Amino acid sequence: MDLTSRFEQAVADSKNLTDRPSNDTLLQLYSFYKQATEGDINVDPPSNPFDFVSKAKFEAWAALKGKTKENAMEEYVELIEKLKN
Numbered sequence: 001m002d003l004t005s006r007f008e009q010a011v012a013d014s015k016n017l018t019d020r021p022s023n024d025t026l027l028q029l030y031s032f033y034k035q036a037t038e039g040d041i042n043v044d045p046p047s048n049p050f051d052f053v054s055k056a057k058f059e060a061w062a063a064l065k066g067k068t069k070e071n072a073m074e075e076y077v078e079l080i081e082k083l084k085n
Contacts, residue, residue: 007036007073010080017083028079031060035072040065 001009014029021029034041041062046054064072 003070003073003077006077010077013080013084017080019083021083025079025083027056027060029076030057031064032072032076032079034061035064035067036069036076039069 011033041058041064043058045058048054
């Protein structure tokens, strides 16, 4: 199975996890997904300083700047596999 297929399967599997991941893990999944599907961050930081969720998402994705889409896919798949077990 090629990487794209494994990634798509992991995305589908993420919706059926038995336990809800921690907020930190959800942020990791979000940032890997965004990096894998869109590449380096391409949006402005949230303008509302009290929008902590958007700020955390922005910072998590920005931290992956320079990581290839393939590496982000691989790390996403690996994290979902850990969460499934």
